[in-house]
Amino acid sequence: MNRETHTHNQKDPACLEVFARLSDYIDGELDPVDYRHIEEHIADCPPCIEFLRSLRQCVRASHAIEGRGECPPVPPEFEARLKAAWQDALSRRAGA
Numbered sequence: 001m002n003r004e005t006h007t008h009n010q011k012d013p014a015c016l017e018v019f020a021r022l023s024d025y026i027d028g029e030l031d032p033v034d035y036r037h038i039e040e041h042i043a044d045c046p047p048c049i050e051f052l053r054s055l056r057q058c059v060r061a062s063h064a065i066e067g068r069g070e071c072p073p074v075p076p077e078f079e080a081r082l083k084a085a086w087q088d089a090l091s092r093r094a095g096a
């Protein structure tokens with residue numbers, strides 16, 4: 001029996017995909033299709049919005065300081081905070 005009707009749950013792994021591509025997204029290096037896919041996801045995902053904002057600030061700051069577009073890897077502490085925010089958002093969405 002293949003009942004693949006739980007499409008809503010597929011939003012969770014989408015987060016990881018979005019996270020992995022956010023730097024390309026900011027640099028404008030994504031295909032228009034991927035770009036739109038990410039924008040649509042972010043519009044409905046507070047943790048991703050927060051992450052994107054932080055990443056943008058980081059990119060901007062590194063531009064201002066050194067004229068480079070490089071951004072250091074996400075600090076483990078920040079990543080842990082994000083995951084907590086994520087789980088909170090996801091459990092609220094899944095919560096019955």
Ligand SMILES: [Zn+2]
Nearest residue numbers: 015018045048
């Ligand atoms: Zn997300």
